[in-house]
Amino acid sequence: MVSGYVCGGCGEWNETTVDESAGIRQRYVEDCQVCCKPNELRISWDARAEQFVIDAELE
Numbered sequence: 001m002v003s004g005y006v007c008g009g010c011g012e013w014n015e016t017t018v019d020e021s022a023g024i025r026q027r028y029v030e031d032c033q034v035c036c037k038p039n040e041l042r043i044s045w046d047a048r049a050e051q052f053v054i055d056a057e058l059e
Helices: none
Strands: 002-006 013-017 025-031 038-046 051-058
Touching (some): 002 051
Antiparallel strands (some): 002 013
């Protein structure tokens, strides 16, 4: 499922693909597509909105 997050370093929007089979709570590191800084992504499923929500901060 395609989702997105705001980079904790440069503030730019990044699109990413969330692996739905990995569960409703996930955590991993992904580099920003703009500034290349590593972001720790905390992903959770929002049942009300029926989408994944991603919080990001620099690693």
